[in-house]
Amino acid sequence: MDIAPCVSDDDYEQWRQVRIAVLPYERTSSVAELRAGDSPERLMVLARVDGTVVGSGMAQPSDTAGGGSVIPRVLPEHRRRGVGTALLHHLVAHVERLGLPVLRAGADDEGSLAFAERFGFREVNREIEQTFRVEGPVEPTPVPAGVEVVTAHDRPGLWEASYERFGRECLADFAVDTPLEVSPERWARDWLVDPMFLAVHDGEVVGCAGLGLDADDPSRAENGLTAVRRDWRGRGLAIHLKLVALAWAADHGVSEVYTWTQDGNAAMRALNTRLGYATTRVGLQLARPLHPA
Numbered sequence: 140m141d142i143a144p145c146v147s148d149d150d151y152e153q154w155r156q157v158r159i160a161v162l163p164y165e166r167t168s169s170v171a172e173l174r175a176g177d178s179p180e181r182l183m184v185l186a187r188v189d190g191t192v193v194g195s196g197m198a199q200p201s202d203t204a205g206g207g208s209v210i211p212r213v214l215p216e217h218r219r220r221g222v223g224t225a226l227l228h229h230l231v232a233h234v235e236r237l238g239l240p241v242l243r244a245g246a247d248d249e250g251s252l253a254f255a256e257r258f259g260f261r262e263v264n265r266e267i268e269q270t271f272r273v274e275g276p277v278e279p280t281p282v283p284a285g286v287e288v289v290t291a292h293d294r295p296g297l298w299e300a301s302y303e304r305f306g307r308e309c310l311a312d313f314a315v316d317t318p319l320e321v322s323p324e325r326w327a328r329d330w331l332v333d334p335m336f337l338a339v340h341d342g343e344v345v346g347c348a349g350l351g352l353d354a355d356d357p358s359r360a361e362n363g364l365t366a367v368r369r370d371w372r373g374r375g376l377a378i379h380l381k382l383v384a385l386a387w388a389a390d391h392g393v394s395e396v397y398t399w400t401q402d403g404n405a406a407m408r409a410l411n412t413r414l415g416y417a418t419t420r421v422g423l424q425l426a427r428p429l430h431p432a
């Protein structure tokens with residue numbers, strides 16, 4: 140078996156195809172989006188046997204403080220032959236070079252969890268997937284007084300400028316086991332979707348909700364970050380913004396909108412349930428010290 144970094148666009152496309160085969164229910168970034176995230180800190184690899192791609196891997200600093208995320212993926216027909224193990228060792232070596240003390244991973248199915256546990260990972264968090272089926276036009280609630288709703292696309296620079304006050308506060312309020320640590324660059328690149336609807340007051344972002352569209356399957360989309368600044372909570376702003384996003388979906392032929400929410404985020408889960416989202420999947424977030432005792 141050979142494990143080599145992704146270099147050409149064709150490598151990136153093959154990496155994407157492994158992710159699509161392993162996670163058919165999720166949107167996968169385009170080659171251009173993956174390229175935009177290129178950095179010496181991020182490693183993307185392909186595992187091949189006799190020239191045929193059998194798996195892929197990604198390792199990079201995670202959004203949690205001190206964490207290095209490792210994601211080995213093996214095509215279902217090539218599992219239980221040691222490919223996952225080889226990929227994991229390769230990815231862990233990269234996190235070690237980055238000098239990060241904690242490994243972070245995830246598992247959505249029993250087999251992957253058994254694999255991860257065998258290598259010392261333990262559950263630290265759970266995420267729930269909730270799905271909204273668009274069955275007709277969606278009518279948003281009235282815009283709460285005092286705000287104007289715009290798209291990030293129509294106001295270049297507004298999202299980037301929202302990091303200091305809005306972004307930091309929303310990230311600090313995530314129901315996670317370890318605080319999030321997201322740089323302004325990552326906020327601008329990884330946390331912005333299109334369309335992203337922004338509630339603006341006094342020139343500042345006080346709320347957001349949006350959709351990550353899926354070029355591989357235009358009938359579905361993933362909710363981007365839904366958040367409201369602390370001083371604007373309790374006024375129906377999140378519901379309004381989320382309904383604006385769902386109305387956009389209904390108007391653009393998107394029939395399914397899914398979202399992942401931390402198990403501990405009771406407020407967002409209740410809001411989704413009230414809007415008609417049904418729980419569709421559970422994902423485990425796992426962690427392990429880089430060097431287990």
Ligand SMILES: CC(C)(COP(=O)(O)OP(=O)(O)OC[C@H]1O[C@@H](n2cnc3c(N)ncnc32)[C@H](O)[C@@H]1OP(=O)(O)O)[C@@H](O)C(=O)NCCC(=O)NCCS
Pocket residue numbers: 161210211212213214217218219220221222223224225244245246247248249250251252253254255257
């Ligand atoms: C997790 C994954 C990468 C494992 O790939 P793999 O090539 O099948 O793994 P390996 O062959 O190296 O397995 C090593 C050991 O892990 C354990 N293991 C792996 N898959 C297992 C399963 N389905 N059930 C129980 N134990 C399992 C076994 O102990 C196995 O050794 P064995 O085959 O000698 O019993 C693969 O299942 C996958 O792509 N899952 C989806 C993506 C994912 O969740 N990745 C993140 C995991 S941290």
